[in-house]
Amino acid sequence: MDEKMKNEMLSQFQGTASRLGETDPEWVEITAAFSRGEVSAASKLTDREQMLCILSTLLGCQGMGEFSHMLHFALNTGLDPAAVKEVLYQATAYLGIGRVHDFLEKTNQIMEQHGITLPLPSQSTTDADSRFEKGLEKQVSLFGEEMTKRQTEGPVLRRNINRWLADNCFGDYYTRTGLNDQEREMITFCFLLAQGGCENQLRGHTAGNFGVGNGKEKMYSVVEQCMPYIGYPRSLNAMNIIDETAKKFENA
Numbered sequence: 001m002d003e004k005m006k007n008e009m010l011s012q013f014q015g016t017a018s019r020l021g022e023t024d025p026e027w028v029e030i031t032a033a034f035s036r037g038e039v040s041a042a043s044k045l046t047d048r049e050q051m052l053c054i055l056s057t058l059l060g061c062q063g064m065g066e067f068s069h070m071l072h073f074a075l076n077t078g079l080d081p082a083a084v085k086e087v088l089y090q091a092t093a094y095l096g097i098g099r100v101h102d103f104l105e106k107t108n109q110i111m112e113q114h115g116i117t118l119p120l121p122s123q124s125t126t127d128a129d130s131r132f133e134k135g136l137e138k139q140v141s142l143f144g145e146e147m148t149k150r151q152t153e154g155p156v157l158r159r160n161i162n163r164w165l166a167d168n169c170f171g172d173y174y175t176r177t178g179l180n181d182q183e184r185e186m187i188t189f190c191f192l193l194a195q196g197g198c199e200n201q202l203r204g205h206t207a208g209n210f211g212v213g214n215g216k217e218k219m220y221s222v223v224e225q226c227m228p229y230i231g232y233p234r235s236l237n238a239m240n241i242i243d244e245t246a247k248k249f250e251n252a
Contacts, residue, residue, distance in 0.1 A: 018069065035228035044221045049186065051079045052087060052179075056187040057226040059091045059103055060194025066229065068106055075114045082120055084111075086178035087187055093169040094191040123176040132163070135171025142174075142181065142208055185209045186222060193223065193238045194230050202238065206245040216246045 021028050043050055051074045058067035074084065088107060092100045108118055126134050139147040150162045174184055185208045192198040192205060209219055219242045227235040 131171030
């Protein structure tokens, strides 16, 4: 890594507290040159999309230390704090309260270090009376009329969770402002990719991404952006699912 790049990265990561630069300078140089140099240079995503993917992936794989570093980077380079909070809020539906709580606490600490006043303005567009209706409407717009049938024709033992998918997952989160539909489907893909063991859901949300305009080439770019933080095996598996889903769309 040349001196110019080192100085630029020191500025972008201002606020982080890590001794790895002293104890493991070679590891830091290899990983930084690859993730922030080679991979980012090859990316076809916007700067905002890159940051959303990285933060979502680190949430998904529970990489608290790197998440903290990259959050400083994201805020130093201009990512909207509301977008960051929306990543965390939406992660709750896919990772659970237990895995998001500590990341939300850490995010608040870092935002306060950056002089950001909390709480941020509300991004909610629903209330207790409208969350189911608006959530189901969002489900249908993203995944088709089959979502409505699940409320009335799905297995009886799944009625509760099907309702919760509409009023909670979509009504409480997807209807919020701060991120658009393309960004929400993209970060959901990252949550599922990074945590592993969610291949069926990853297939569904790959199709969801195609449906909102995040095509095959873009989804490959998303996986490439995530890869340094989760490794090659899960990334290659995700690319196989993208290929599989793309073929179904081509043959539809």
